[in-house]
Amino acid sequence: MNSIGGNFGIIGQSAEIQQILLTINQVAPTDISVLVTGESGTGKELVAQAIHAQSHRRDKPLVVVNCGAIPEGILESELFGHEKGAFTGAVGARKGYFELGDSGTIFLDEIGEMPLPTQVKLLRVLENKDFMRVGGSKMQKVDVRVVAATNKDLLQAVQVGEFREDLYYRLNAISIRIPPLRERQEDIHLIVRKIAADFAGQNHIEFAGFTNSAFRMLQAAAWPGNVRELKNVIESMIILEKGALIDELILSRYLRPQDSGLSRNLPVPTNRSSEEVEREFIYRALLDLKSELSKLREDIYQVMFSKHPPKSLPVYSEVVSRGSDVEFSGEVAEASPVEGKTLGEIELFMINSALEQFDGSKRKAAKSLGISERTLYRKIKEYDLPF
Ligand SMILES: Nc1ncnc2c1ncn2[C@@H]1O[C@H](COP(=O)(O)OP(=O)(O)O)[C@@H](O)[C@H]1O
Numbered sequence: 419m420n421s422i423g424g425n426f427g428i429i430g431q432s433a434e435i436q437q438i439l440l441t442i443n444q445v446a447p448t449d450i451s452v453l454v455t456g457e458s459g460t461g462k463e464l465v466a467q468a469i470h471a472q473s474h475r476r477d478k479p480l481v482v483v484n485c486g487a488i489p490e491g492i493l494e495s496e497l498f499g500h501e502k503g504a505f506t507g508a509v510g511a512r513k514g515y516f517e518l519g520d521s522g523t524i525f526l527d528e529i530g531e532m533p534l535p536t537q538v539k540l541l542r543v544l545e546n547k548d549f550m551r552v553g554g555s556k557m558q559k560v561d562v563r564v565v566a567a568t569n570k571d572l573l574q575a576v577q578v579g580e581f582r583e584d585l586y587y588r589l590n591a592i593s594i595r596i597p598p599l600r601e602r603q604e605d606i607h608l609i610v611r612k613i614a615a616d617f618a619g620q621n622h623i624e625f626a627g628f629t630n631s632a633f634r635m636l637q638a639a640a641w642p643g644n645v646r647e648l649k650n651v652i653e654s655m656i657i658l659e660k661g662a663l664i665d666e667l668i669l670s671r672y673l674r675p676q677d678s679g680l681s682r683n684l685p686v687p688t689n690r691s692s693e694e695v696e697r698e699f700i701y702r703a704l705l706d707l708k709s710e711l712s713k714l715r716e717d718i719y720q721v722m723f724s725k726h727p728p729k730s731l732p733v734y735s736e737v738v739s740r741g742s743d744v745e746f747s748g749e750v751a752e753a754s755p756v757e758g759k760t761l762g763e764i765e766l767f768m769i770n771s772a773l774e775q776f777d778g779s780k781r782k783a784a785k786s787l788g789i790s791e792r793t794l795y796r797k798i799k800e801y802d803l804p805f
């Protein structure tokens with residue numbers, strides 16, 4: 419299946435993925451800039467890593483910069499460094515990512531978020547291989563290979579004046595477009611198997627696999643978060659389902675109803691046998707019941723863990739304030755960290771622990787969690803965390 423040597427962790431048998439692997443092999447040994455496009459979670463960073471790993475720069479740093487996560491005002495000094503006193507707070511001189519990545523590769527993620535003045539400096543470093551620190555007065559030489567990525571339509575950004583045309587053409591000399599997962603369903607099987615085997619192996623958890631119909635459901639799902647979302651679902655199931663064979667019903671609890679590939683509001687097509695139609699109705703009813711149950715479960719947990727129970731649930735709040743429902747409190751105190759928890763609670767727990775572990779460093783915490791800094795910021799806000 420993989421006619422090309424290594425796959426650098428990029429899994430897929432689709433013609434698109436095979437072509438991408440071929441392109442990586444062709445461009446990696448050169449210094450040419452590469453623009454990787456694709457929706458979030460399609461593997462853009464993985465491609466950047468593969469290009470770096472296959473290049474003569476592999477023993478030098480690969481510096482990853484998320485242009486969308488760094489506040490506009492400081493992106494330029496982060497990229498190009500600054501001299502002492504360049505701006506208020508610049509107490510000493512500091513190297514930027516380009517200097518740190520000298521002789522290596524720089525991965526500029528979410529390049530579409532880069533402000534126009536910074537784009538000018540980037541174009542210059544691409545063309546002349548030199549730059550000036552913010553507040554500096556002399557040009558410095560630097561030898562860095564640039565791989566950029568975006569999930570935006572950059573050409574459209576050019577048309578509305580948000581992205582420089584000259585920079586666009588410079589970056590787009592070689593472009594690698596990764597199609598969304600829903601357009602390459604034939605890759606899902608391989609990806610799931612690999613992710614499941616790796617994760618179960620690394621964590622020493624037994625995993626019985628999927629039924630055929632669950633596999634078909636995985637293939638038909640919409641996956642708006644692409645491989646990242648697929649990976650999260652598989653890993654959550656491996657942890658929470660404790661070795662069970664995953665069938666459609668279990669899987670449906672992990673998929674958002676709108677992504678499950680079953681549209682529950684549309685009429686049932688008539689070219690089916692009445693038995694099939696009936697089965698589908700039952701299945702849809704079960705899905706509805708499932709989402710109501712998980713909503714109820716969330717409400718119960720909210721009441722148990724928060725000091726301000728929602729007004730809509732007077733019965734539960736009474737139970738909690740009397741402290742008489744031993745069944746509930748006992749279960750929570752004794753349970754393992756994940757047992758009986760909703761995904762949201764596990765997420766909250768993991769985010770909080772990561773932030774504590776890294777003393778509040780969003781960059782490090784985001785990296786350890788495998789999410790972008792921007793997502794982490796959003797979650798911190800969402801859960802109202804004190805970081
Ligand atoms: N084709 C693939 N094969 C295996 N894993 C993949 C593939 N594409 C993406 N992944 C995994 O999915 C996650 C998201 O990939 P990433 O490169 O960060 O996506 P993006 O940068 O496009 O948001 C990572 O854990 C990555 O390893």
Ligand SMILES: [Mg+2]
Pocket residue numbers: 459462463527790
């Ligand atoms: Mg990314």
